[in-house]
Amino acid sequence: MTAAIIDGKAFAADLRARIGDMVSDFRGKAGRPPGLAVVLVGEDPASSVYVRMKGKATVAAGMESFEHRLSADASLDELLHLVDRLNADTRIDGILVQLPLPKHLDEQAVIRRIDPDKDVDGLTPVSTGRLALGIEGLVPCTPLGCLMLLEDQLGDLSGMDAVIIGRSILVGKPMAQLLLSRNCTVTVAHSRTRDLSSHIRRADIVVAAVGRPDFVKGEWIRPGATVIDVGINRTEDGLVGDVDFDGAASVAAAITPVPGGVGPMTIACLLRNTLVAAHRNAGVALDMDAI
Numbered sequence: 001m002t003a004a005i006i007d008g009k010a011f012a013a014d015l016r017a018r019i020g021d022m023v024s025d026f027r028g029k030a031g032r033p034p035g036l037a038v039v040l041v042g043e044d045p046a047s048s049v050y051v052r053m054k055g056k057a058t059v060a061a062g063m064e065s066f067e068h069r070l071s072a073d074a075s076l077d078e079l080l081h082l083v084d085r086l087n088a089d090t091r092i093d094g095i096l097v098q099l100p101l102p103k104h105l106d107e108q109a110v111i112r113r114i115d116p117d118k119d120v121d122g123l124t125p126v127s128t129g130r131l132a133l134g135i136e137g138l139v140p141c142t143p144l145g146c147l148m149l150l151e152d153q154l155g156d157l158s159g160m161d162a163v164i165i166g167r168s169i170l171v172g173k174p175m176a177q178l179l180l181s182r183n184c185t186v187t188v189a190h191s192r193t194r195d196l197s198s199h200i201r202r203a204d205i206v207v208a209a210v211g212r213p214d215f216v217k218g219e220w221i222r223p224g225a226t227v228i229d230v231g232i233n234r235t236e237d238g239l240v241g242d243v244d245f246d247g248a249a250s251v252a253a254a255i256t257p258v259p260g261g262v263g264p265m266t267i268a269c270l271l272r273n274t275l276v277a278a279h280r281n282a283g284v285a286l287d288m289d290a291i
């Protein structure tokens with residue numbers, strides 16, 4: 001069997017076009033564009049690329065982009081002050097602090113400072129709590145993008161066995177909540193999991209978010225499974241995911257490629273969250289089914 005390739009790039013382009021139309025409508029009603037502020041601390045090359053991509057996508061969607069760069073040795077106080085200013089700025093609907101932060105900065109302290117109404121990354125305790133309780137709110141962008149691709153591919157996910165490899169706050173944990181909300185039976189595997197391959201062999205859905213190139217072997221995948229590869233690893237051979245793509249594609253029913261799979265969905269979902277936050281912050285009604 002040769003797997004269908006899930007084209008995240010095309011899906012994201014379609015979503016971004018729909019968001020662009022809804023931004024025009026919002027501007028007409030609110031008299032201003034939605035605004036997104038992205039904060040980058042330091043000069044990590046990959047983070048700089050992502051921040052640039054986010055700025056370009058924000059402007060292309062008709063939103064206002066605010067970019068703030070702090071030096072790698074910025075203090076926690078300096079960063080918290082900046083977040084306070086962005087929280088108070090009425091032109092800004094969404095605040096995103098690019099992760100990872102330099103080691104000396106307490107990531108959780110920074111995330112906790114973001115106004116939950118502007119938490120387009122879905123990482124504050126309020127957003128996390130809403131997701132766990134099944135209350136509508138802002139959901140982390142990468143897992144939301146993965147869920148959209150899965151539902152587009154498989155329809156109703158009820159009763160399916162899902163294995164997520166990785167338990168980060170950005171992907172693994174929120175992904176587990178989202179799949180639970182769709183009535184999947186969810187296993188979250190991590191670095192201490194014993195006999196990982198036996199868990200993966202049972203899965204209808206595999207979400208790999210480990211950050212290690214070609215970590216998930218093709219022979220671990222159950223025939224007919226759907227594989228979502230969240231990994232973006234820069235190697236001598238270029239960008240590769242966490243899954244041995246050729247091996248997995250020979251048994252799976254469908255698989256996301258790297259690049260062109262989950263990555264583009266992360267940015268499209270960031271625009272989606274910013275649009276949702278802008279409607280809420282401006283008191284303008286939004287048809288959630290349209291996005």
Ligand SMILES: Nc1nc2c(c(=O)[nH]1)N[C@@H](CN(C=O)c1ccc(C(=O)N[C@@H](CCC(=O)O)C(=O)O)cc1)CN2
Nearest residue numbers: 050097098099100121141142259260261263264266267
């Ligand atoms: N505050 C946050 N930090 C980080 C997040 C996040 O959601 N919020 N996610 C990742 C990185 N990320 C966005 O920040 C991101 C990763 C990858 C892509 C993407 O489009 N990738 C392309 C390849 C692009 C390339 O050449 O590098 C693809 O996979 O096709 C977008 C966003 C960590 N930090």
